[in-house]
Amino acid sequence: MMDKNARDLFGYVEKLREALASPHLAEFDTIPTEQAKRVALKVAICLGYCRLFGLDPGEDDGVLPVPEAAGAAEALQGLVVETMEMAKEYPERWDHAQCGQEELDLTTDLLQSRMDIHAAQIAIAEANLEAHVFDDPGAEQLDALWKACEERINELDDQLQSPSILELLSTITGTHLLDNWRMLLVEPYSLALPWWLDGTLEQTAARVEAEALATMPGPEEWRRLRRAYVQRGRSLAAKLQQLPAPIAMAAATADVAQAETYMAQWSSPDEDYYARTFVPKVPLQGTLVEIQFVRATDEDVAWELAGKSMKLFGIEATISEAACVSFSLESLIEIARTKPQSELNLQVDGVVWEEWPLKE
Amino acid sequence: MSVLHRWDDLSCSPAANLDSDRIVVVVPESGWGHALQKHFLNKREPWKDVFGDELAGLREPSPAESVVNKVLAILREQMEQSLKRPFILAFEIKARQGRAMRRGQHRVVLVLPCGAQAVLGGRKGKYRWLTCYFPNAAVVEDNVAKRWIETARRLVSQYVAFGSFMPPDEKVVFSVRTEFGVEERWKVSFITPELWGFVDLNGKTIWRGRFPSWPEAEKLAHLGAVGGKRRLKRPRLALHADRVKG
Numbered sequence: 156m157m158d159k160n161a162r163d164l165f166g167y168v169e170k171l172r173e174a175l176a177s178p179h180l181a182e183f184d185t186i187p188t189e190q191a192k193r194v195a196l197k198v199a200i201c202l203g204y205c206r207l208f209g210l211d212p213g214e215d216d217g218v219l220p221v222p223e224a225a226g227a228a229e230a231l232q233g234l235v236v237e238t239m240e241m242a243k244e245y246p247e248r249w250d251h252a253q254c255g256q257e258e259l260d261l262t263t264d265l266l267q268s269r270m271d272i273h274a275a276q277i278a279i280a281e282a283n284l285e286a287h288v289f290d291d292p293g294a295e296q297l298d299a300l301w302k303a304c305e306e307r308i309n310e311l312d313d314q315l316q317s318p319s320i321l322e323l324l325s326t327i328t329g330t331h332l333l334d335n336w337r338m339l340l341v342e343p344y345s346l347a348l349p350w351w352l353d354g355t356l357e358q359t360a361a362r363v364e365a366e367a368l369a370t371m372p373g374p375e376e377w378r379r380l381r382r383a384y385v386q387r388g389r390s391l392a393a394k395l396q397q398l399p400a401p402i403a404m405a406a407a408t409a410d411v412a413q414a415e416t417y418m419a420q421w422s423s424p425d426e427d428y429y430a431r432t433f434v435p436k437v438p439l440q441g442t443l444v445e446i447q448f449v450r451a452t453d454e455d456v457a458w459e460l461a462g463k464s465m466k467l468f469g470i471e472a473t474i475s476e477a478a479c480v481s482f483s484l485e486s487l488i489e490i491a492r493t494k495p496q497s498e499l500n501l502q503v504d505g506v507v508w509e510e511w512p513l514k515e
Numbered sequence: 516m517s518v519l520h521r522w523d524d525l526s527c528s529p530a531a532n533l534d535s536d537r538i539v540v541v542v543p544e545s546g547w548g549h550a551l552q553k554h555f556l557n558k559r560e561p562w563k564d565v566f567g568d569e570l571a572g573l574r575e576p577s578p579a580e581s582v583v584n585k586v587l588a589i590l591r592e593q594m595e596q597s598l599k600r601p602f603i604l605a606f607e608i609k610a611r612q613g614r615a616m617r618r619g620q621h622r623v624v625l626v627l628p629c630g631a632q633a634v635l636g637g638r639k640g641k642y643r644w645l646t647c648y649f650p651n652a653a654v655v656e657d658n659v660a661k662r663w664i665e666t667a668r669r670l671v672s673q674y675v676a677f678g679s680f681m682p683p684d685e686k687v688v689f690s691v692r693t694e695f696g697v698e699e700r701w702k703v704s705f706i707t708p709e710l711w712g713f714v715d716l717n718g719k720t721i722w723r724g725r726f727p728s729w730p731e732a733e734k735l736a737h738l739g740a741v742g743g744k745r746r747l748k749r750p751r752l753a754l755h756a757d758r759v760k761g
Contacts, residue, residue: 164677164724165668172744173658180745202747217747253549253646255608255691255698256624256634263669264651271655285748329691330673338677363692415518 162339163210171201171212183222189230195223196230196275203274206281209341221293224282228300231275235307238268242314249323262327266351269315270336272308273349279304316350324351325359333357384512391419391434392468392499394513395491401438401484417515421501421508428457430465430501430508434484442484446501448474466502469494474503517544520587525594531601531706533623535640538598542587542644551578554648555586561649564659565589565629590647594633596731597625602663602710604670606689606703610696622700624670628732630662632670660733664726667711671722674703680722682708 163169174197182191199219205212219227245265252258283301286294314320327333337345337352394417416433423429432446446467448457457478465474468490472480491499501508520542527538555562555573563570566589572582597603604624623635623642630653635642652669653662674683682705683689689700705711712726 164722165672166664166724175747176744198747215744215747217749220748248553250694251549251553252694253546254622254634254636255693255700256622257646257648258693259673259691260632260648260650260669263673267651267669326692329689331676332673335672335675335677360692364697367692367696 162208164339165204167201167204167208168210168212168215171198171205171215174198174201175215180223183220183226187222187226192226192230193233195219195227196234198223199227199231199275199278200271201274203277206277207274207341207344208339218285219278219282221282221286221291221297224279224286225293225297225300227275228279228297228304231272231279231304232300232307234268234275235272235304235311238265238272239311239314241265241268242311242320246319246323258326259330262324263332265315266324266327266332269311269349269351272311276304276308277344312350316355321356321359322363325356325363328357328360378509381509381511385510389512390499390510391417391432391487391513392491392496394419394434395488398434398436398438398488401440401442401488403440417513419513420511422451422511423503423508424506427451428460430503438484438488440485443481444484444487445479445481448478460503463504465504468499518542519544519547519583522591525591525598527595527598528601531598531603532605532704533598533640533642534638538640538642540594540635540642540644546644546646550644550647554646559651559654560631561654561659561662562631565593565631590633593627593629593631594625596628597633600710600729601706602626602667602729603706604674604703605706606700609699609701610693626663626666626670628663628729628734630656630659630666630732632666663729663732667726668724671705671711671724674705675722682713682720682722 174194177194177197179188179191179194180198182188183195187195202212202219204210205216242265245261249258249261252261279301283294283297285291286297315324333352333356337348340348340352415436417436419432419434421430427450428448429451430446430448432444434444435442446465448460449455450457458476460474460478461476463474465472465480467480467482468487470482470486470490472482474480500510518541522540522542524537525540527533527536529536551573554560555566555570566573566586569582569585569589572578573586575582603626606622608620608622620636621638622645623637625633625635627633627647631647631649633647634645636645637643649662650666650669652665656662656665674689675681676683683703685702685704687701687703689703691698691700705713708720710727710729712722712724713720714723714725715721
């Protein structure tokens, strides 16, 4: 027989066991603290996931007693408010994320929180129904708390489904997360999917992608923008003209010279290759500027360019076996200050490559 | 790029496939400022468990250099543990601007023993620190020693399809919309697979979700007092339904 809990990939049965072992739950025999209510919520979330994913908690299975369910409902309201706060900050935090993975994790945080709320809802609703049917002491209070919870959750869903947030949440469709949750759900929960799993996010992603493709500038526009930046002084030549005179090695620490750099880059007309170099912000005497040629597809060394002739600012050289060429920084600075702008380019086999705006 | 700090010799297992057993990581001012303001000082993220009393120093308008150095030393130690294990997720990205795909870059996501994850960008042994944060899944885990498991599970659930439970083939592309257009991630690689909970099953690598222990993370454990286990009520509705049926 297949182990039902082989599907417990997130360890919810173990987490339920741990939560039930918390000494804080004993507080429900008297007056529970906020900490006890949070533990009750954890029990509700784990129990809810067991129901959603068809996991067997074994001897730990059961229904939340009324006091614990009421405590969990109160703590759930707190979690909903916290998630609303997260949702409020989400667009601004997404905009300021440092990389795509961070954006993805901000989105996952919000959806995971909504999924946890969904799981807790199932366990608390189960306890509420049972308390109502058997007219348990405290049933009315639990029902009132449950209704208050549902109202809050509706407010949260309205917020999460506002167009601006929904569009950001839909970025998660680029990963397996939603499919994985759907895959783990068992009946009856897989038959009535919540809004974040019912295809809404996929539809939003498809619409945003279509709109973006229809309205975003094409490669020509990006090229025009790059040229404008370069012409406005974001070029290697312009930067070299502004650099201080190279200093002797003895006058500077190597750290200072090497750590802070400008990155210059050129692309071949067919955009199959890049030439790239890093120039220190504090130039040292005798520094060599190494131009590395790489393939645009995988950024690997463009060995096939070895042996071709190239020119940088008019200085001729041959691309080495390692697809790189070195120039004296002092020579480049000298030429940048004396030659006309039109000659300050990079050429391979006599063809001028397009310079990209210099990066700091 | 203004540099706040530079680690010239972070120890790294050759199995990490970062082209060197010592890597250089540059911490730019911008990356540090972001991590400080958006994460280290974010009250939701449990950095007190990592930085201890130094966190109070970071809250100062201009943190003292000694405090920053102590925090950097802690982060270095955490990153080295991850690199030496090695316990990282690596992938390459291409960013689409308009209709054109541009610029391949490497990304390395380090799962740290404390449960946070650090993201580096770069290649061939030279990397730039991009950010460092606790995903919410780790934040809600009270057991400090188990936060890394939640972080790892989260990354797996983003990049492994639970239909096959196999790690993505290196040709699989994840197209994720980002602030600057679509970012294509490929060559996604879980290093080292068995440490991520993958097992070899009849020659196939399958994710089973069982993580081997990580002694460095255990050192951070504060398991708390465990009392007698509370029991849930037997579901009377189910019992009642059985009686009616019977």
